[in-house]
Amino acid sequence: MVQNIQEVMPHIAFGGDYNPEQWDEKTWLEDAQLMKEAGVNLVSVAIFSWSVLEREEGQFDFSWLDRVLEILHEHGIGVALATATASPPAWLSKKYPEILAVQENGVPYQVGSRQQYSPNSKRFKLAIRRLVEELAERYKHHPALKMWHINNEYGCHLSECYSDESLDAFRQWLKKRYVSIDQLNQKWGTAFWSQRYNHWDEIQFPVNLPTFYNPSQKLDYKRFMDDAIFDLYLLEKEILREKTPEMPVFTNFMYEFKPLNYFKWAKETDLVTWDSYPDPREGRPFRHAMHHDLMRSLKDGAPFYLMEQVTSHVNWRDINLTKKPGEMRLWSYSTVARGGDGIMYFQWRQGRTGAEKFHGAMVPHSNNPKSRTYQEVKQLGNELKKLDALVGAEVKARVAIIFDWENWWAVELEGKPHNQLSYLNQVYAYYKFFYDNNIAVDFVTPMANLKKYSLVLAPMLYMVKTGYRENLERFVDDGGTLLVTFFSGIADEQDHIHLGGYPAPFRKLLGLTVEEFAPMAMEESNSIVANGQHATVTTWADIITLEGAKSLAHFKENWYAGKPAITTNRFGQGTAIYIGTSLEEDYLHHFLKGVTQQLKIDAPLEAPKGVEVVERVKGNKQFLFLLNHLEEPVNLLLDTAKTYQNGLTKEKVKNEITINKKDVVILVTD
Numbered sequence: 196m197v198q199n200i201q202e203v204m205p206h207i208a209f210g211g212d213y214n215p216e217q218w219d220e221k222t223w224l225e226d227a228q229l230m231k232e233a234g235v236n237l238v239s240v241a242i243f244s245w246s247v248l249e250r251e252e253g254q255f256d257f258s259w260l261d262r263v264l265e266i267l268h269e270h271g272i273g274v275a276l277a278t279a280t281a282s283p284p285a286w287l288s289k290k291y292p293e294i295l296a297v298q299e300n301g302v303p304y305q306v307g308s309r310q311q312y313s314p315n316s317k318r319f320k321l322a323i324r325r326l327v328e329e330l331a332e333r334y335k336h337h338p339a340l341k342m343w344h345i346n347n348e349y350g351c352h353l354s355e356c357y358s359d360e361s362l363d364a365f366r367q368w369l370k371k372r373y374v375s376i377d378q379l380n381q382k383w384g385t386a387f388w389s390q391r392y393n394h395w396d397e398i399q400f401p402v403n404l405p406t407f408y409n410p411s412q413k414l415d416y417k418r419f420m421d422d423a424i425f426d427l428y429l430l431e432k433e434i435l436r437e438k439t440p441e442m443p444v445f446t447n448f449m450y451e452f453k454p455l456n457y458f459k460w461a462k463e464t465d466l467v468t469w470d471s472y473p474d475p476r477e478g479r480p481f482r483h484a485m486h487h488d489l490m491r492s493l494k495d496g497a498p499f500y501l502m503e504q505v506t507s508h509v510n511w512r513d514i515n516l517t518k519k520p521g522e523m524r525l526w527s528y529s530t531v532a533r534g535g536d537g538i539m540y541f542q543w544r545q546g547r548t549g550a551e552k553f554h555g556a557m558v559p560h561s562n563n564p565k566s567r568t569y570q571e572v573k574q575l576g577n578e579l580k581k582l583d584a585l586v587g588a589e590v591k592a593r594v595a596i597i598f599d600w601e602n603w604w605a606v607e608l609e610g611k612p613h614n615q616l617s618y619l620n621q622v623y624a625y626y627k628f629f630y631d632n633n634i635a636v637d638f639v640t641p642m643a644n645l646k647k648y649s650l651v652l653a654p655m656l657y658m659v660k661t662g663y664r665e666n667l668e669r670f671v672d673d674g675g676t677l678l679v680t681f682f683s684g685i686a687d688e689q690d691h692i693h694l695g696g697y698p699a700p701f702r703k704l705l706g707l708t709v710e711e712f713a714p715m716a717m718e719e720s721n722s723i724v725a726n727g728q729h730a731t732v733t734t735w736a737d738i739i740t741l742e743g744a745k746s747l748a749h750f751k752e753n754w755y756a757g758k759p760a761i762t763t764n765r766f767g768q769g770t771a772i773y774i775g776t777s778l779e780e781d782y783l784h785h786f787l788k789g790v791t792q793q794l795k796i797d798a799p800l801e802a803p804k805g806v807e808v809v810e811r812v813k814g815n816k817q818f819l820f821l822l823n824h825l826e827e828p829v830n831l832l833l834d835t836a837k838t839y840q841n842g843l844t845k846e847k848v849k850n851e852i853t854i855n856k857k858d859v860v861i862l863v864t865d
Contacts, residue, residue, distance in 0.1 A: 198441050200466050200498075200536075201587045203341050204273070206236055207579040208500055208537030211557055213238040215263045216247045217546060223263055226544060227270040229558060233569070234576025235272055238543060239344045239502070240264070242277040243309065245326065246284035255329055268339035275445075276340055278330060278431055280323045281347035282309035287322055294319040297358040299402045304353070308550075313356040314423040315364040320430060327431050331438035342443040345431045348470065349424050349446060354454035356420070357400050366395045368419045382689050383411040410608045410690040417604045421456050425463075432463060447502040450486055451619060456600035458640055461493035470503035470541070473526060475516040479805065479824045481630045482623060484529060488590075489598060491534035492638040496589050500537025501530045506568050507555035515553070520567065521857035524575050525822060528859040531582070532809035532820035534590050538579065540572075578843055582861070585842075588813035592635035593796050596626060597653045599641055605690050606657040606682070613714035613735060621654040621680060624780070628787045633798035633808040645670040649794045656683040659693065664700040671704060672767030676794060679705060681735050681775045682712070697737075705773045706744030706764030709737045713755060723748045723760040723776065730782030732760065737775030744773070761786070802831055806854070818842065819862040823854040830854075837864050 210230070215223050230238070241248065241260060249255050267274055285306045288295055295303040296313040304311040312319050334340055373379040376392055385391045390409060392398055401408040401416055432444050443465035448457050450471055461467050469490045473480035490499045506523055508515040518526075527538045545556035557572045564570075603618045629636045637648070641663040645651055651670060656663075656679065671677050684698025693699035697709035713736040715721065720733045725748035738755050744764035749757055762773045778786070791797065799810040799819060806829055807822035819839070823829055830853045833839065839848040842861035854860050 196441060197443055197465055200342075200443055203443060204237065204537070205586060206583050207531065207586060208237040208539065209576045209579050210235040210237040210272070210543070211239070211540035212242055212503065212542040213240050214243065214542060214544070214546070215240065216244050216259065217548070218544065220262065222544075223266050226558075227266050227272065229564065229569070230267075230272055230543070231270045232564075233557065233573040234580055235543075237273045237275060237341060237537070237539070238267065239275040239277055239539070240267075241279045241330075242344065242347050243279070243282050244277070245279040245282060246286075248279055248330075249284065249326055251286055252290065253325070257329075257333055264334070264337055264339045268337075272339070273341035274337075274339040275342045275344040276330070276334055277344040278323070278327050278346060278435075280326060280345075280431065283312050283319065283322070287319075291318040291322075293358070293360065294322070295358075296353050296356040297361070299355070299357055299400075301357065303358075308352075310352045312353075313358050313361060314420075314427050315356060315358065315361040317360065320427070323427070323431065324434065327434045328438070331435055335439045335442075340439075340442065342445065342466065343435050343439070345428055345435070345444055345446040347447060348449055349428060350452070350454045351449060354420060354424070355416075356423075357402060361423070362400060364423060365400070365416065365419050366398055368422065369398065369415065370395060372415070383409055383415075384689070384691060385409070407610055410605075410610060413608055414601075414605055414690050417454070418601070421454060421459075424455065425460060428460070429463060445500075448490065450483065453600070453603055457489075457493055458598075458600065464494075467491075467493045467497065467499040468502035468537070469499065471501055471530070472503075472505055472509055474512065475518055475522065479807075480526060480529075481627055483526075484533060484630055484807075485623065485626045485636075487530055487533035487535065488626075488636050489638045491590060492598075496534070496637065498534045498536035498587060498589075500539060501527075501535050502537070502539050503541040504530075504539070505555045506540055506557055506572060507559070509555065510551055510553040517555075519857075520571070523571055525824065525857050525859055527575055528820065528861075529807060529809075529822055531579075531585070532807070532811065532822065534811070536586050538575070581843055581845075584816065584863075585811065585813070585818055588811035588816075588818055590635050590637075590809065590811055592637040593647075593649045593794075594629060594634060594791075595637045595639045595643070595645065595648045595651045596622060597641050597651065597656060598622065598638040599656065599658065601688070602656060602658040605686065606655055608690065612712045615717070616655070616682065616734075618655055621777075624777075624783065625652050625654050625678075625680075625787070627780070628784045631784070631804055632788070632791070633800070633802060633806075634791065634796055635809065642666055645675060646673070648675065649796060650676045650678070650790065652678045652680075653683060654680045656680075657685050658688060658690070659684050659686070659698075659700045660688045664704070667701070668704050668766070671769035671771050674768040676770045676772065676790065677704070678772040678774065678790070680773075681737050681777070701771075702742065704764070704766055704771050705762065706742050706766070706771070707759070707762055707773060708740050708742055709775065710740055711738045712736075713738060713753070721753055721776070722751045723778075723782075724751050725749075725761065728782075731779045732776040733779075734777035735775075736760070739773075739775050744771075747772075750776075800831060800833070803829060806831070815865055817864045819864070821852070821854055821860045821862065823856060823858050826856050828853055828855050833862075839864055
C-alpha cells in the first residue's frame with residue numbers, strides 16, 4: 196500500500212533539483228552541508244542523468260549515485276529519485292534513430308537538447324523500461340528514498356509527433372475508440388467535403404492540408420497525443436509500483452499547459468507537483484495563484500508541492516528580471532497559503548555550463564553563503580521548519596470554476612465565429628475578482644460533485660459532453676447558483692453542434708435561446724445598461740431571446756440595441772445567470788460583488804487590494820495567511836473574539852496586526 200505523503204514528509208518539503216553529476220565529490224560534501232544549514236529536507240536527483248547512468252546500452256554505472264545518496268542521507272536530506280528518462284542519451288538515438296520524434300514537416304528532431312523522443316516509439320519504451328527497472332531494483336530499499344520523480348515536465352517542448360510509428364499508433368487508437376470505420380465516419384462527420392474513409396490506413400495526420408482540417412479529427416489527435424504521453428508515464432509507474440509498492444510517485448506539471456489533461460493525469464499520481472515561474476513584470480502574480488488553486492483542485496483539495504520555482508531570475512524570457520528582495524519569500528508563502536506543502540526550486544547549485552547556466556539557483560555562481568540569494572533561501576527554509584502543524588491542511592472554498600482541458604482544445608480550434616478567443620483569458624477574467632477579494636476558489640470538472648459549493652462558474656463551456664447538462668441542472672435545482680458565459684453549450688465531444696437553438700443543452704436551465712452570435716472586431720466595443728449604470732463590452736455579443744429568464748442588462752448600441760446581455764433564471768431552488776458578452780473588469784467585478792454578497796460569500800478577513808488573505812484548515816486549527824504585496828505597511832483589524840498566535844514568531848496576537856511591506860504573517864487559531 197502506498198504511504199500517505201504526509202507520513203513520508205511530515206514537514207513542509209524544502210529543497211530543489213540537484214544535479215551532482217555536473218560537480219565533483221568535494222562539491223557534493225559542501226552542498227550537503229549548505230543544504231543542512233538552509234533547512235533543505237528533500238531534493239530531486241538524477242532528472243537528466245541517463246547518459247551517465249547508462250553510458251552504453253546495458254552498461255550501467257551507479258557508483259556516483261550511490262555516493263551522492265549516501266552523503267545526502269548522512270546529512271538528513273531525503274531524495275525524490277528521478278527516473279532519468281526525460282532526456283535520452285546520444286548513443287540511443289544513434290543506434291535506434293526511430294526513437295526520435297518527427298516534426299510536422301516530416302523532419303526528425305536531433306540530439307543536443309532534451310526531450311527529443313517520440314512517445315510512440317516501441318524501442319524507446321524498451322529502453323526506459325530497462326533503465327527504470329535497474330534504478331528501482333537498486334534503490335528500492337535505500338533509506339534516503341522518499342518518493343519517485345517520473346520523467347520531467349512531460350510534453351514541455353514536444354507534445355506532438357508525426358513519425359510513422361506515431362501514425363500507426365494513431366490508427367490503432369482510433370480503432371479502439373470507434374471499433375468500425377463506419378462509426379469513425381459518423382463521429383468525424385466525413386460526409387462533409389467528401390472525406391469518407393473506407394479503410395483505416397487511409398487516415399493520415401491532420402497536417403499539410405490545403406485548407407481547414409476536420410475539427411473532429413484534430414480534436415482526436417490531441418486526445419491521442421495526450422494518451423500516448425500518459426502511457427509513457429503509466430509504463431514507468433507500473434514498474435515502480437511493482438518494485439516499491441509503498442513508495443509515492445509523481446511527475447511535475449506545468450503552468451498554462453494546454454496539451455495534457457491534468458485532471459486525468461492527477462488520478463494516477465500520489466502527489467500533484469508543478470513548476471511555477473512568475474514574471475516579476477506581472478507584479479502580483481495572480482495567474483500563478485490561479486494555477487496553485489488549480490493544482491490543489493486536481494486531487495480534490497489535496498495539498499501539492501511546488502516542484503520548481505526560481506530564487507532570482509530565469510534565463511529563457513526576452514528580459515529576465517530578478518525578483519526583488521523579499522519577493523521570492525512572499526510568493527513562496529502564497530504557494531503555501533493556497534495548499535502547497537512543498538517549496539522546491541530549479542535548481543540547487545547554479546550551473547557552470549549548458550543552456551541554463553544563467554538560470555538562478557539556491558546557490559549562485561559566487562558560491563558565497565553570504566549572498567542575498569542564499570540568505571533568503573536559508574531564511575525561508577528555517578522558517579518553514581516551524582510549520583509542521585500545517586502539513587495536510589486544506590483550503591475550504593464555496594466557489595468553484597469549471598475547468599475542462601478538452602473544452603480548451605475544442606474552443607480554440609480554427610473555424611470559429613471569433614478565432615482569437617482565449618479560453619484561459621476568460622477563466623482569468625472571472626478568477627481575478629475572487630483573487631482580488633480574497634475569496635477561496637476550487638476548480639472542478641463539469642462532472643464533479645458540486646454539492647459543497649454555493650456558486651459555480653462555467654466560463655465559455657463550449658463543449659458539453661453527455662452528463663454535463665444533468666449535473667449542472669442538479670446543482671442549480673438543489674439551490675446552487677450557476678454563472679455561464681457566452682459561447683457555452685455549443686458543441687458535443689466530437690465538436691458537432693448541439694442542434695435545437697444555442698445553447699441547446701442549457702436552454703431550459705438558462706431560460707433563453709441565443710438566436711445568433713455577433714462577434715466584435717478587435718477595435719470595436721459596445722456598452723450595456725443595467726439599472727441606469729453603463730459599462731463597456733467587447734469581443735462578443737449573443738443575440739438573446741428570453742424563454743423565462745429575466746434581463747439584468749441590455750445592449751445599448753448597434754443593431755441589437757435593447758437585446759438582453761445579462762440574464763437570470765430561477766430553476767428549481769436555485770438560480771442560473773448568463774452573461775452573453777465580455778464585460779470590462781470594473782463592471783464584472785461590480786456584478787460578481789453583488790452575486791457573492793447575496794450568497795454571503797466573503798473573505799476570511801477584510802483587507803485592502805494588494806493584501807492576499809488565504810485560510811487553510813486542519814481539524815479545529817486554522818492558519819490565516821496575510822501576505823502584503825504592497826510597497827508600504829498595512830494595518831489589519833482582526834476578529835476581536837479570537838486570540839491568534841503568530842506561526843513564525845510564536846507571539847500572541849489580538850485585535851489588530853501590522854504587516855510590513857512585501858512581508859507575510861501567519862496567524863494560527865484553535
